[in-house]
Amino acid sequence: MRNRSCARPTMPCGRWTGGAWTCSPSDHFWYGKRAKIRIPQPEPRYLPGWEKLTAPAPERPLKVLVVSHLWPRPDFPHLGIFVVDQVKALSHWCRVAVAAPVDRTIRREEISLREFRRGLVRYRRRTRPHLLEAAGMRPLEVSYVARLPRGLFALNAARALAARLRRLDPHQFDVVHAHTVFPDGLACALWLKDTKVPLVVTAHGSDVHSMRPGMRRAMPRLLRRVNLLIPVSQALGVELCALGADPERVTVIPNGFSARLFDLQEPPPRDPRKIAYLGYLRGIKRVNLLIEALAHCPADVTLEVAGLGPDRPALEAQAAKLGLQDRVRFLGLLTRDRVPGFLAGAGIMALVSEREGWPTVIFESLACGTPVLATAVGGVPEALADSSLGRLIPRDITPSDLGREIQEALDTPWDYAAIRRHALNFSWEAISGKILQEYYRVMGLPVPGKLA
Template sequence: MTRPLRLLTFTTLYPNAAQPHHGVFVENRLRHLLEHDPGIAARVVAPVPWFPFSHPRFGGYAAFARAPAAETRNGIAVEHPRYPVIPKVGMTAAPYLLYRAARPVLERLRAGGYRFDMIDAHYFYPDGVAAAMLARHFGVPLSITARGTDINLIPRYPRPRRMIRWAAGQADALVTVCEALKDGLVDLGVPAGRVTTLRNGVDLSMFRPSADRAALRRDLGLPPPGLAPVLASVGHLIERKRHHLAIEALPHLPPETRLLIAGEGPEEDALKRRAAVLGVAGRVRFLGRLPHDRLHEVYGACDALVLASSREGWANVLLEAMACGTPVAASRIWGTPEVVAAPEAGRLFDDPTGAAVAGAVAALLADLPDRAATRAYAERFGWEDTSRGQARLFRAAVGAPAAA
């Protein structure tokens, strides 16, 4: 192939100007792939649910209305066609609605000269199913990457499960971000030999140890390092992230222990009420949503990150914290044990209780690893291996020679 291999990345998990943090892990994966292999080009089609009003009083739905129809992010052209979300029947209809919304955009791209060689889809349902329809319509190879809830929750429903299995059968390449999700696909009947695990990486230049942790703490109104343990819980304030367990751990920990919660979402008021009921509201700081490139300030300031999620594929916050030298206390679910696999990485806990979280945190704080050792552990998880594996897989799917 004398010209670049042309990818069409298709996913609803992709940032836009109105939602700059939404699906940033997919954007990072694609960006690092293109940096790794100049012989690959990409355009992105990232559909957004249709919503008629952009007024802030409509909350997260208003962001859908504010998302641009097209934009360029990090040098990559991105299209955001709208698709309808139908209450009550949306789960079943979503793949077809995505397909109908995206097909004219793909036809326009091809007519305009971007004749993509394959579709690179992220998130199996509904995105991967719609991508399988698109790949069949345009007669191009297809790769689908499984990321978490699309395999560890959605297949519990019979019709989505059947469609996921159909899409897997149509794909030329199947990717998961951890071995646990690969096992989930195999449980659905997909042959293990058809699935490649290519984990997420961490940006080791963005996330790095701070040269002045005291300044980070001072800026956050916290005591200097060594005077009071500081924990952080980072992510959307939704039930699945179980930030309440980090709050419920505080009564079991020394009274000087502080907790930073970074994120926004529908659970914020309930979390604040829970902290008040437990008498720890003065020990909890809600930071709101922070830009991705500022999270290193939180990781660098705290002594440990708590991730108490009930479901995760490959939780990026774990490696981000470790890259800043901060170990973690995390629930033993899905791909997390593959990330937290050494003492310098942190501790795992099994029970979804505040006491269990506190036990893991206490054990970690009693024998904190050297921050340089935690950073060295994270350095094993850069993007290079993942990008190399993606490039090899995509070139094999289209029959293109490997890049020099």
């Protein structure tokens, strides 16, 4: 069909050769009676040092592409740290590359009139995030810009990201593993829809709990293409099945923690009257409820808050208003090497969030031998299924009742060594083997003996 004149062009298409427009079916498509120009797409490229697969998988290490917009950045160095730890653990078994989508869509509330006049391109360049090197690798940035019509942003964002991912040849990978259902999972489903490359999607909780109507309407596109859905908890798996997922394609694998990082040879002295909180400071975490409950606790009980977030000024003002400024300490963002000592030095770790998926901080705390007091939401009841690991509280608990729960938890004689032994079952070193078994299963290959 090359070099054949277009049969019914109402506008030029293709290439100018010898005084006439010539085209091929790949140069245009039809919209009713009007031919539209198709912008030529560049040839899909390979990552440096990667090539198209030739040898069968059993004769070489698997090649895996991890797609995750959750990746550390200078302004948020702990973003997606569980993805980083998983990539690091998988790298011991297979070859892993990371593609990090970056949403550069400009919302109306994010740009001033002056910045708009200066130019959107300059604004995007100036506000472009710098992805940090982690797990021994620097991710490939895949930036995209989506249109913003009401109700269609979810699908348009996935389409825009899929268009950028098409610049990569998917046949250089054995498996593509996307983290979060939206936008990463849906975009990968659109990218791989005409290929046989297996697609694995991990749902972490917030991507399902906060799903808007537009995302729900786009879910069938993902479910038709995905080979395996990995929810991090049983409760999340039930939600995915309610959205239409095939139970045969759903396997629960929780997030883990870095056992090597939390292996404290000389743990700090434990203060049995101290409460620790580690996480982002925003409304859904309800740190304000924790501070208000502290007013109902004895005067020797203290609270240490580690983390950053937009609610910190309001929380500091609340502590001062309640006269608790001497009992509440805000430590700011802790480096990763300081986190084990921070958790190991507390009597309990409190997490009173309104909504959670599978909070990694629970097992990081248990790995330090510190029991956990947490609301019974999401996968938390599964993580604290044994009462010897901590206490569960209802989501609608009042500050006074929470104060009593804190006091009872601090007065309980916990077996710190047994708590740590239980946590080791959820290290990334143990969980990465389960993920690799699923990779081989979706590829239709036998699991190697070292993983079985």
